[in-house]
Amino acid sequence: MSSDAAARIPPKGVFVPTPTFFHPETKEAGVLQSKLDVDTQIKHSIFLAKAGITGLVLLGSTGEAIHLNRSERFDLVSGVRKGLDDAGFPDYPIMAGVLTNGIDETIEWLQDYARAGAQWGLVLVPGYFGAGASQDNIVEWYNIIAETSPIPILVYNYPGVTNQVLIQPETYIKLAAHPKIVGCKMSHGNVSHHVQVSLDPEIDHDNFRVYSGFGQQLGPIVFFGAAGVIDGMAAFYPKTVVRLMALAEKGEINAETKAEIHRLQFVVSRAEEFVVRYGLIGIKEAVFRVTGLGIQGSGRLPVKGSLSDSEWEKGRSLFLASIEEIEASL
Structure with missing residues (x-):
């Protein structure tokens, strides 16, 4: 694989679909919702990069892309890129989410990104x-997007x-045949x-990477050829997931490693149950309580809120206590 091709393919590893951070609500006239907090977004991105996370997914589903306008999406991605560059992480891998259905608007998002x-x-x-989107039509839709996009794309x-x-x-198999469709989540x-x-011999796996959105699937799928995970729980306990990925990637393992x-x-699987139970609000709550970043309860309608102290302690004791101890040791 040429160096140009290698740069075009996302690396194997653990990506984090980061939550988007907002300032506290304000009573300012004409302001309908909380404003974007790019400074905290940068701090969280640097925290993840220092923890060994391979790359970021900004403005995916966890990142509430559908709640931001066009200028906000641009400001967030460009702000994080500059913040990472300034912090000593040049060319740090960033995927950006496109959550719209129209071809023209999808291309617009990609051009901005x-x-x-x-x-x-x-x-x-x-x-x-729904079912009106046939498999053949989906392939045609993605091929048009990939052909026109200024950057390579992954299927989400x-x-x-x-x-x-x-x-x-x-x-x-059909999607992976396009040179600018370089993977899937x-x-x-x-x-x-x-x-x-991940194992299909008709797919060029050097040029098409498979990621799961669930850390609880990391070991099983990476062992069978997947590239890694794009995992929301790693937003607050990144080192444990990174360690698991590093071990799972090894071709041959001894009894101790196993x-x-x-x-x-x-x-990791137990901790993922916290995300399953509490969703996006739970991820933001955990980021706030574990890393100190963000504003408790921040978000945009209809997805905003926080966990009470008692609910947090309940979820923490049920799902997070074991990973918390391992994370602190790494």
């Missing part, structure tokens, strides 16, 4: 019409927000699909 400094666009499946399959549209394993629980696409992989996968 390219100008802002993102290397890849993570483009959500156009599932507004999240059935939970796209009327349960599920891209089939055989469809990925599968945010669903079908491990078989991850494994099939035992550590089992231990880490257990605590």
